[in-house]
Amino acid sequence: MKKEELTELTNKLHPSEYSTESDVLKKHCIDWRGEFIGKSKLITFPRSVKKISEILNFCQKKSIGVVPQGGNTGLVGGSVPTKKGNEIIINLSNLNKIRNIDLIGNSVTVEAGCILDVIKTKLEKYDLEFPLSMGSRGNCQIGGNIATNAGGLNVIKYGTIRQNILGIEAVLPDGRIYNSLKNVKKNNTGFDLKHLLIGSEGTLGVITAATIQLFPLPKEKVVLWTSFKDFSQVLGFYKNINNRFKDLITSFEFMNKESIEVLEKHECKFINLKKNQCYCLVEFSNFQKINDFNDFIFSKMDFKNLDTDDLILSKSESENKRLWNYRESIPLAEKKENFIIPHDISIPLSNISEFVKKTTTSIKEFSIGAKIINFGHLGDNNLHFNVLIKKQKKLSRKSICRSVNKIVFDNVKIYGGAISAEHGIGQLRKLELKRNKKVLELNKMRDIKKIFDPQNILNPGKIF
Amino acid sequence: MKALVCVKRVIDYNVKIRVKSDKSGVETDNVKMSMNPFDEIAVEEAIRLKEKNQIQEVVILSIGTDKSQETIRSGLAMGGDRGILVKTEKDQLEPLTVGKIIKSVSDKEKPDLIILGKQAIDDDCNQTGQIVATLLEFPQATFASELKKNNDNTLEVTREVDGGLETVKINIPCVVTTDLRLNEPRYASLPNIMKAKQKKIDVLEIGSFDIDIKDRLQILEVNEPPERKPGIKVDDVDSLVEKLKNEAKVL
Ligand SMILES: Cc1cc2nc3c(=O)[nH]c(=O)nc-3n(C[C@H](O)[C@H](O)[C@H](O)COP(=O)(O)OP(=O)(O)OC[C@H]3O[C@@H](n4cnc5c(N)ncnc54)[C@H](O)[C@@H]3O)c2cc1C
Numbered sequence A: 001m002k003k004e005e006l007t008e009l010t011n012k013l014h015p016s017e018y019s020t021e022s023d024v025l026k027k028h029c030i031d032w033r034g035e036f037i038g039k040s041k042l043i044t045f046p047r048s049v050k051k052i053s054e055i056l057n058f059c060q061k062k063s064i065g066v067v068p069q070g071g072n073t074g075l076v077g078g079s080v081p082t083k084k085g086n087e088i089i090i091n092l093s094n095l096n097k098i099r100n101i102d103l104i105g106n107s108v109t110v111e112a113g114c115i116l117d118v119i120k121t122k123l124e125k126y127d128l129e130f131p132l133s134m135g136s137r138g139n140c141q142i143g144g145n146i147a148t149n150a151g152g153l154n155v156i157k158y159g160t161i162r163q164n165i166l167g168i169e170a171v172l173p174d175g176r177i178y179n180s181l182k183n184v185k186k187n188n189t190g191f192d193l194k195h196l197l198i199g200s201e202g203t204l205g206v207i208t209a210a211t212i213q214l215f216p217l218p219k220e221k222v223v224l225w226t227s228f229k230d231f232s233q234v235l236g237f238y239k240n241i242n243n244r245f246k247d248l249i250t251s252f253e254f255m256n257k258e259s260i261e262v263l264e265k266h267e268c269k270f271i272n273l274k275k276n277q278c279y280c281l282v283e284f285s286n287f288q289k290i291n292d293f294n295d296f297i298f299s300k301m302d303f304k305n306l307d308t309d310d311l312i313l314s315k316s317e318s319e320n321k322r323l324w325n326y327r328e329s330i331p332l333a334e335k336k337e338n339f340i341i342p343h344d345i346s347i348p349l350s351n352i353s354e355f356v357k358k359t360t361t362s363i364k365e366f367s368i369g370a371k372i373i374n375f376g377h378l379g380d381n382n383l384h385f386n387v388l389i390k391k392q393k394k395l396s397r398k399s400i401c402r403s404v405n406k407i408v409f410d411n412v413k414i415y416g417g418a419i420s421a422e423h424g425i426g427q428l429r430k431l432e433l434k435r436n437k438k439v440l441e442l443n444k445m446r447d448i449k450k451i452f453d454p455q456n457i458l459n460p461g462k463i464f
Numbered sequence B: 001m002k003a004l005v006c007v008k009r010v011i012d013y014n015v016k017i018r019v020k021s022d023k024s025g026v027e028t029d030n031v032k033m034s035m036n037p038f039d040e041i042a043v044e045e046a047i048r049l050k051e052k053n054q055i056q057e058v059v060i061l062s063i064g065t066d067k068s069q070e071t072i073r074s075g076l077a078m079g080g081d082r083g084i085l086v087k088t089e090k091d092q093l094e095p096l097t098v099g100k101i102i103k104s105v106s107d108k109e110k111p112d113l114i115i116l117g118k119q120a121i122d123d124d125c126n127q128t129g130q131i132v133a134t135l136l137e138f139p140q141a142t143f144a145s146e147l148k149k150n151n152d153n154t155l156e157v158t159r160e161v162d163g164g165l166e167t168v169k170i171n172i173p174c175v176v177t178t179d180l181r182l183n184e185p186r187y188a189s190l191p192n193i194m195k196a197k198q199k200k201i202d203v204l205e206i207g208s209f210d211i212d213i214k215d216r217l218q219i220l221e222v223n224e225p226p227e228r229k230p231g232i233k234v235d236d237v238d239s240l241v242e243k244l245k246n247e248a249k250v251l
Helices: A003-011 A022-028 A049-062 A116-124 A142-147 A231-248 A257-266 A293-300 A317-328 A330-335 A349-366 A397-414 A430-436 A439-452 B037-051 B068-078 B095-109 B128-136 B190-198 B237-246
Strands: A065-069 A087-091 A098-102 A107-111 A165-171 A177-179 A206-213 A221-228 A249-256 A278-285 A310-313 A344-346 A371-376 A382-388 B002-007 B009-011 B033-035 B057-064 B082-087 B113-117 B140-149 B154-161 B164-171 B174-178 B201-205
Touching (some): A003 A049, A049 A165, A049 A206, A065 A142, A065 A206, A098 A116, A107 A116, A107 A142, A142 A206, A221 A231, A221 A293, A221 A317, A231 A249, A231 A278, A249 A257, A249 A317, A257 A371, A293 A310, A293 B068, A293 B190, A310 B190, A317 A330, A330 A371, A349 A371, A397 A430, B002 B037, B002 B068, B009 B068, B033 B068, B037 B057, B037 B068, B037 B113, B037 B140, B037 B174, B068 B082, B068 B190, B068 B201, B082 B095, B095 B128, B113 B128, B128 B140, B128 B174, B140 B164, B154 B174
Parallel strands (some): B002 B057, B082 B201, B113 B174, B140 B174
Antiparallel strands (some): A098 A107, A107 A206, A165 A177, A165 A206, A221 A278, A221 A310, A249 A278, A249 A371, A344 A382, A371 A382, B009 B033
16 A cells, blocks of 8 residues: 555544554454454544445555454454555444334344444343344454354354344445345345355455344343263253253353363362363243243253253352353463464264264374363354364474364364354465365355455455 | 351342332342342351251241242252241331341241341341341341351351451350351252252241331332443543543542
């Protein structure tokens, strides 16, 4: 980007809508994990959709790359510029109004920069549930959630965010505004373009607003915590609980022993609970205003066929919080380790036990002392299979990563899974995408990218 | 030795409270209810004494509507032995009334230790324990953060007082009110929830007590706390000082 171009562009913006200061830029050029550190000369914080349109129109004419950025909590390096240093950032945080709450149709229209937790809390006042929750909810934005088709903790009940999007507004790379903000559930009028924008990781358009389906807020939640000696018991437990309580389950999370070890090392002590090989956290929501909900759950349990070592049922929201805190602090604890190789994969439940066994063995053969930190939204076949490398051999970090990834992803293929369950491709999984996606699919994806963004200015170097 | 633990059913500590539109009180319909957290600490402490064989029986008492049986049941699932519900029409009674009922139950049960939360998180009165001790003429140790039973029929209790800790020794029978740091209450395990189902809860009608339960205080109006205004960003130190001086008027 030339100096004159920078001046021309910033002249279109209010001083509060951009920064060229190195401190500000530095903060926005590094991803949450600290793995991807890019460069940029300009970050913008536009206050209106029109401004975004002007920026993109200008950038397309001058062939300047643009990185859309939400809360920058993404885990695959999609939200930061590349090392080349010739992209600018459009940060959405100033576009943060709630445009409309429809209390009859139960939907909300929000701008992309709204922070997930802020929206959730606002809607609780209306007895409404925003159907997405995850550890990063205090920072991530609705636009980022849509761009990554976020999954999170309640997919088992509400699906990924894709299932609940009624309409989207986005600025396309040439500056034109695409708007499908219709507050209707059924709309079979040709190809549904919004579904291309969902999960596009900032490569097809800058999402500026969306209309999202809401749900009634449950009266209360109860958490069941349990532990097992062996992973195979977990699946039996899942089946049992799912058959009994299908509609009441809003989360089904899994953690292995190593997850709790890393948690205790860096984050918090594990109090009043039994230590074991693996753990499950199940959340039940009281949608029907059932009286004495704990007793209701208890009375529906199939005790005869429950093969667990211990089981507890929370008796207050404080206990819910404490138990959830164990699960949600695992990623924070991992971040404090020196060398972790993350994998966010999904595997069919019927193969998951075998996959874990085989892959763990192979990794431990390759790297002695390696620990496998397994946790995740098991109810959605989603497993975080993170490898903690203990002793580094003479090999470089990069080559260790490559070998570990190969072991994991080869097995993902064998066992019929996906190489990214919810975090996306970004910069981190480009190579694996090429290896694992069928040529036909990849080519069609490239064709679509060309139609939306012929100059390749939106989030260059990501996904492809 | 026998412990009587008094527990109250309240709006869950983590629920956001909403004031009724007519300002007569707070919304309790469709709201999660739990045991008052300080009382839960009292239950835990009594059970720990029992596990150390220093207490033989833990009786859980609640005063309230039929739904308070849930609260007693959750104390029994933690390890209490049996329950007593003094059944009333309404959930909220004033501390003096509650104190008189507890005294009356205590006259019958003859506990060596009456242990309860230092306050209930709904009305924040912080009176019941003190009133009970007065009516029974028992020694009391309030705001306990540590509790030890001695062999000479005394309790050694560390109290959280302003600016530090105070350790007192009191004779049994006595009243202890619990503070947050006393312990971390246990979870209710499914086998224990199952056992709790078999435990006895005696239900006594409030009418069978010769106590006037009429309120002495009248609530005129309940209001939400004023909403906090969002913060603003200032450009530099000078404008911060200017605003603190002229707008906030704190300098
Ligand atoms: C502790 C922790 C827990 C997490 N748990 C989960 C989880 O359970 N489930 C899950 O799915 N993810 C999880 N994540 C990952 C992350 O929070 C999600 O991917 C989230 O949706 C990203 O939102 P964001 O606003 O931070 O987006 P960013 O990180 O800023 O951006 C992510 C991608 O979206 C693009 N983008 C952002 N905003 C826009 C926009 N307005 N228009 C177009 N493109 C845009 C960016 O270019 C980038 O490619 C977790 C992350 C952390 C740190």
